[in-house]
Amino acid sequence: xxxxxxxxxxxxxxxxxxxxxxxxxxxxxxxxxxxxxxxxxxxxxxxxxxxxxxxxxxxxxxxxxxxxxxxxxxxxxxxxxxxxxxxxxxxxxxxxxxxxxxxxxxxxxxxxxxxxxxxxxxxxxxxxxxxxxxxxxxxxxxxxxxxxxxxxxxxxxxxxxxxxxxxxxxxxxxxxxxxxxxxxxxxxxxxxxxxxxxxxxxxxxxxxxxxxxxxxxxxxxxxxxxxxxxxxxxxxxxxxxxxxxxxxxxxxxxxxxxxxxxxxxxxxxxxxxxxxxxxxxxxxxxxxxxxxxxxxxxxxxxxxxxxxxxxxxxxxxxxxxxxxxxxxxxxxxxxxxxxxxxxxxxxxxxxxxxxxxxxxxxxxxxxxxxxxxxxxxxxxxxxxxxxxxxxxxxxxxxxxxxxxxxxxxxxxxxxxxxxxxxxxxxxxxxxxxxxxxxxxxxxxxxxxxxxxxxxxxxxxxxxxxxxxxxxxxxxxxxxxxxxxxxxxxxxxxxxxxxxxxxxxxxxxxxxxxxxxxxxxxxxxxxxxxxxxxxxxxxxxxxxxxxxxxxxxxxxxxxxxxxxxxxxxxxxxxxxxxxxxx
Numbered sequence: 001x002x003x004x005x006x007x008x009x010x011x012x013x014x015x016x017x018x019x020x021x022x023x024x025x026x027x028x029x030x031x032x033x034x035x036x037x038x039x040x041x042x043x044x045x046x047x048x049x050x051x052x053x054x055x056x057x058x059x060x061x062x063x064x065x066x067x068x069x070x071x072x073x074x075x076x077x078x079x080x081x082x083x084x085x086x087x088x089x090x091x092x093x094x095x096x097x098x099x100x101x102x103x104x105x106x107x108x109x110x111x112x113x114x115x116x117x118x119x120x121x122x123x124x125x126x127x128x129x130x131x132x133x134x135x136x137x138x139x140x141x142x143x144x145x146x147x148x149x150x151x152x153x154x155x156x157x158x159x160x161x162x163x164x165x166x167x168x169x170x171x172x173x174x175x176x177x178x179x180x181x182x183x184x185x186x187x188x189x190x191x192x193x194x195x196x197x198x199x200x201x202x203x204x205x206x207x208x209x210x211x212x213x214x215x216x217x218x219x220x221x222x223x224x225x226x227x228x229x230x231x232x233x234x235x236x237x238x239x240x241x242x243x244x245x246x247x248x249x250x251x252x253x254x255x256x257x258x259x260x261x262x263x264x265x266x267x268x269x270x271x272x273x274x275x276x277x278x279x280x281x282x283x284x285x286x287x288x289x290x291x292x293x294x295x296x297x298x299x300x301x302x303x304x305x306x307x308x309x310x311x312x313x314x315x316x317x318x319x320x321x322x323x324x325x326x327x328x329x330x331x332x333x334x335x336x337x338x339x340x341x342x343x344x345x346x347x348x349x350x351x352x353x354x355x356x357x358x359x360x361x362x363x364x365x366x367x368x369x370x371x372x373x374x375x376x377x378x379x380x381x382x383x384x385x386x387x388x389x390x391x392x393x394x395x396x397x398x399x400x401x402x403x404x405x406x407x408x409x410x411x412x413x414x415x416x417x418x419x420x421x422x423x424x425x426x427x428x429x430x431x432x433x434x435x436x437x438x439x440x441x442x443x444x445x446x447x448x449x450x451x452x453x454x455x456x457x458x459x460x461x462x463x464x465x466x467x468x469x470x471x472x473x474x475x476x477x478x479x480x481x482x483x484x485x486x487x488x489x490x491x492x493x494x495x496x497x498x499x500x501x502x503x504x505x506x507x508x509x510x511x512x513x514x515x516x517x518x519x520x521x522x523x524x525x526x527x528x529x530x531x532x533x534x535x536x537x538x539x540x541x542x543x544x545x546x547x548x549x550x551x552x553x554x555x556x557x558x559x560x561x562x563x564x565x566x567x568x569x570x571x572x573x574x575x576x577x578x579x580x581x
Contacts, residue, residue, distance in 0.1 A: 011243035018235030026228040033224075034217040041209040042149065046140055049151035049202040052098055053138075056200055057153075060091035064160045087160055091200075099202060105148075108155065110198025114186050124201065127152050132196050142206060149209075151202045157195050165191045245273045249280055261288045316517050322350045323521040326357060330528045339365075353486055353525075360532065484529050491519055491526075 008016070064087040092108055099106035109120035109128065120128060123143065131139055131154045140151040157165065168180025168188040175181065180188050191197065245268070252263045261284055265277040325342055332340040340361050342354040498512055498519075 009243065010246050011239045014239035014242060015232075015235050018238075019232050022228040022231040022235070025231070026224045029224045029227075030217065030221050033220045034213060037216045037220075038209070038213045041212050042142075042206075045149050045204045045209065046151060048102060049104070049140070049149075049204065050138065050153075052095055052102070052104070052202060053151070053153040053200045055098065056091040056095040059094045060087040063087035063090040064158060086164070087158070088155065095200065103205070105203040107201045107203070108198050109201055110155070112189070113198070114184075118198070123150070124152075128196075128199060131199060143203075146203075147206045149204045149206055151204070153200045154196045155198045155200060157191055157193050157197070159193050162191065162193060165189045242273065245269075245277060249277060252280065252284075256284060256287070261291065319350070319521050320517065322354075323524060326353070327524060327528065329357065329361070330532070349486060349490070356486070484526060486525075488526070490521070491523070495519065 005013070088108075092106075096106040108118050109124040110118055111120070111128065113119055127139060127141075127150075130136065131152060136154065138151070138153050140149060142149050163174060164182035164184070164186070166188060167190055171180045171182065171188055172178045175183050182188050245265075248265055252265050255263045263284060265280050267274050267277045267281070329340040329342055341358050344351050344354045344358070498516065502512065
């Protein structure tokens with residue numbers, strides 16, 4: 001239902017609700033007014049009935065007043081004459097006559113009536129019970145079976161009524177009989193003042209009322225119908241007044257949506273629709289200006305994109321050339337050509353990368369040269385150590401031989417004590433010769449100690465140079481880390497360039513290819529730096545091994561130096577001993 005309502009035109013959205021409202025107003029007005037007319041006509045009948053019953057009450061009270069003043073004759077002999085003095089009877093007679101004049105039926109229904117004509121039917125019994133139970137002053141209703149309005153007013157007993165309907169024991173004092181009979185010969189009921197045993201009833205035919213209601217309702221129906229048609233006609237005029245300009249706006253909007261910006265809506269009023277039409281024309285005018293600006297902006301953007309693509313191609317060629325140069329020199333470097341170097345012609349990131357490569361290549365070249373020098377120095381020192389050790393060994397052997405000769409001489413000297421005196425001169429000469437030999441051995445040992453000190457110094461210097469090479473290799477690792485960061489940054493720039501190229505659409509496709517090549521170049525640079533880092537790591541490991549070997553050799557040299565010093569002390573003691581001899 002809501003969807004159907006949304007799809008309706010403005011014309012229908014205005015006319016349908018107003019038409020339905022008009023129809024509802026006609027029906028409601030007709031029904032409401034008809035009911036008012038019916039209630040008014042019915043109320044007229046009720047007013048007549050009420051007035052007639054009040055008149056009956058007035059007659060009844062007036063007759064009772066006359067009776068109290070003894071205006072009536074007391075020697076009446078006829079029953080009819082006697083009844084005329086009874087208040088209720090007088091009221092009934094007057095009301096019945098007037099009711100006939102007003103086309104009404106009059107009746108006094110009561111419980112246990114003396115006149116069978118007043119015997120109540122079931123409908124009347126129910127009303128009497130209702131009047132008594134609820135203590136109502138009046139009641140009326142429409143009997144649908146007889147199509148009559150039945151009006152009831154309760155009749156309550158007064159003191160005058162008790163003369164005939166009171167206590168039967170008073171019949172003798174009032175009427176001169178002891179049988180409990182009143183003047184009419186009827187049995188006294190023993191009722192009391194204030195009780196209700198009957199009511200005045202007026203019955204009125206509803207046909208005249210219904211006819212009057214129909215006539216008046218017909219007039220009202222015609223009037224409301226004309227009013228409803230007028231409302232619908234006005235609604236149609238209003239709908240046309242509103243929907244026609246809106247249709248024009250809708251058509252113009254459709255043309256604008258299709259790209260026709262030359263449309264213009266006619267403004268015929270200054271109300272909300274006129275303001276809307278004027279605003280639409282202004283909007284279309286601004287759209288025309290905006291479209292022209294967009295065309296110019298589009299041309300400018302296309303030009304910038306073309307320039308960007310051209311610059312990207314140039315950048316691609318420049319990067320490819322630079323990467324090719326880097327890869328060529330890296331290949332040379334990886335094959336052992338330490339003369340690899342790049343020509344730095346720019347100060348951009350590529351120029352910085354070339355500078356970093358040249359620094360790295362120079363550091364590697366310097367490191368290898370220093371390693372070679374350290375190795376050569378180590379070899380020379382090792383050879384000197386070997387020569388010194390050989391000399392020390394020869395001196396020690398000679399010293400041993402000389403010591404053996406001295407021991408032999410001493411043994412001979414001991415065994416030939418007798419000849420000592422004779423050969424004193426010969427022994428002195430031998431001792432002198434032994435002292436000379438011992439002094440020569442001491443000189444050799446001193447030379448060996450000096451050689452050992454030189455070897456230790458050379459080995460320490462070689463160890464320091466090798467450690468310096470290790471530090472240089474660490475710096476080269478830092479340079480390679482910088483190169484890796486440059487490559488990562490280049491890769492990130494290539495990714496951003498690819499994103500911007502994707503945003504540019506068709507115009508950025510060439511730039512996307514360039515960005516991809518730049519990314520590949522960055523990956524190749526990263527791989528090359530990883531290979532160089534591996535080489536440097538291997539050099540660092542070899543350097544550590546050389547340093548450990550040199551440290552071990554240095555320790556052995558120190559041990560040999562200590563042995564040489566001990567040998568020198570021993571030979572020195574031998575010389576002292578020989579001199580003593």
